[in-house]
Amino acid sequence: MAKNLLIVESPAKAKTIENILGKEFEVKSCYGHIRDLEKVDMGIDIENNFKPRYIVPDEKQKVVKELKSLAKKAEEVWLATDEDREGEAISWHLCEVLGLDPKTTKRIVFHEITKPAIQSAIKKPRTVDMHLVNAQQARRILDRIVGFELSPVLWRKMSVKNNLSAGRVQSVAVRLIAEREREINAFNAVSTFKVEAEFSAKDLSDKNVSFTAEGKKYSSEQSAQVFLNSCIKADYTVSDIQVKPGKKSPSSPFTTSTLQQEASRKLGYSVSRTMVLAQKLYESGKITYMRTDSVNLSETAMDDIRNQINSRFGNNYYQSRQYKNKNASAQEAHEAIRPTYMENVTVEDADCRKLYDLIWKRTMACQMADAELEKTTAKIQISTNKEELTASGEVLKFDGFLKVYREDRDEEDIADEEAQEGMLPPLSIGQKLPLKQMKAVERFSRPLPRYTEASLVKKLEELGIGRPSTYAPTISTILKRGYVEKRDKEGVKREFRILQLKNDAVTKLADFETTGAEKSKLFPTDLGLVVTDFLKLYFDDIMDYNFTARIEEEFDEVAAGKMKWNSMLDDFYTPFKKDVENTIEKAERASGERELGTEPQTGKKVLARMGRYGPMVQIGEVNDEEKPRFAKLKNTQSIETISFEEAMELFKLPRKLGQFEDQDVVINIGRFGPYIAHDKKFYSLGKEFDPYTVSYDEAVPIIVEKRTAKEERTIKVFEKEKIQLLRGPYGPYIKQGLRNYKIPKDKQDTAADLSIEEVKAMIEEAKANPPKRVPKKKKKG
């Protein structure tokens, strides 16, 4: 039995540290927080100065029990949870639960899992910092109050009745997506005509090569035309050449957020996929901790990286760099994400390999030399007017870090006028250049792109909202609640004009481009838009992008001992509670209703709004004598953008196509997509058919085909008992009502011979031994 018990948060860390500390120490993990606020009455006694009521959740009972018994036996307990607000609180909760005195129990911290770091930490233990703990309690309690007071307001005031929620982080995340969508919808593209001239010149091996020079942008076709006309029969002369050195520097090593962004851009991984793979790499000891906001590297790591660079590429490729975090909200309890050993070049698991490669390369690059460039800019004079053309080229003189890694950029950071700089042939001042052609090409301004999961994380991090451990779960939450959808959008074709000067004549051409196409982007749903508008109207403070930053400053004050945590909460709660009460009393039920027009035949109002089951359009109002007609919006349609014509189109369903075998053939769209209804049976309509145009002659064969397919699946039917024997993909099975039961393996071949008694016995048998199911999460507290 070891004399000392040392507790950390992560079990993978526990193992490593135990190896470092040796026999004197038993190192255990508490798996994160061990207590939480109970759920009854928010778990907070607001009247009594916000006194929290903590419980140990069911899933933590086992760990806590084990730690308790180990703590009792140990001579000394060391609390080595992470050095940040949450980590400090975990240490305090451990004291409370294990019966340790927070005033005397040894609390140690380290930012890296290396021998020197841990050994020196052991030499200077401190005690739990109660100010920091109180800052965490304030954070926890505020989040609980916001979430548990706002969500019920939505349950009362939204026309949709599923499990809605609101919170300090998720509601602002949805707001970002909602506002971006509206910006895009309101965007008016402006076009300009950009002049590009193609010249030819001899390269070093005396071969003719062509290169492009750029001219001005003209705001109208007419002004571009005037310019091109003025260039007819002109001579072009190189008037100036500037050569300037340039450099590029590597990016800082990965944090959770930058890893998610690069894995998204380079590998197309979703934020959660990146985290699952990173977790695997971490657990198998391949990389350091993956939930971090720090760009710091340990000294051991720096040495390791330097040795690798020197031995692989030579020391001219090495440049020592210390990175500083730009983010004010960073808590830096860990290192940056890096390989544990740089000599480990790859990992076996194919899924993890790509991500590991990325981490390895980024880590190498961050300690490598700048890439050195030479930028050449040549000015070209036009003999017939005063304008000038500019040709620029870039030559890589020394690759430096680019040898291993090049960072991708977000769509929104790429300015559309930015040219891809290539090589220029050697040019000299006074050189005459033959023009191959000159064009003025119409280019449209573009709105900001919609968020990807990763670019949303980037934005949230910039705003200081959310933490490395919550980026992925936050995205899952807003998707699960139906506030946001991840999908593609087809672009639309757009014509653009080209004026071309060639062989001393200007001609007008046109071409097409696709615009507005999006892949795997986040779109707000109508529900997301309605909820966001509602919350903004009544809870402007919470929805403010700077709300988190503001309260973080107050948490810092609490942590510094300059402010009492409960009076801070009181300052927040008093006005907030008033807003909640006012909203419950005054706010109308929110439905995002929009009037689209009136039906010509009847003069009835046509409305788009949220209904109980989602966005819909309706003709007429509930108070009218006649009941209104309703129709569901299509997936890609929105209350905000649907036109009157599109709405009327939706009322063309259900369509009666005619009769087949004396029964109506009806087309409609249901919960699971378009279907054909015939003789009380339903046949889904494949994607290749449009329910609005599919014809009788197309529909009937589908009915016949699906019916025979079903018959072929049917082995036997017991009409009276409503039991069927069916052939499924895994062999024959019994179907009674909605439930399926298995047929024992030895009877499967002769299923057709089974009697009703035998089948009933099988059902009883199957009911007695039900297949094990996922245990539902117990709700407690």
Next chain:
DNA sequence: CAGTGAGCGAGCTTCCGCTTGACTT
């Protein structure tokens, strides 16, 4: 599997931030 659309009220849901685990198809 293919319905619905108003309002009432039972009884339910809900937050953010730490950590992994192991139901089954």
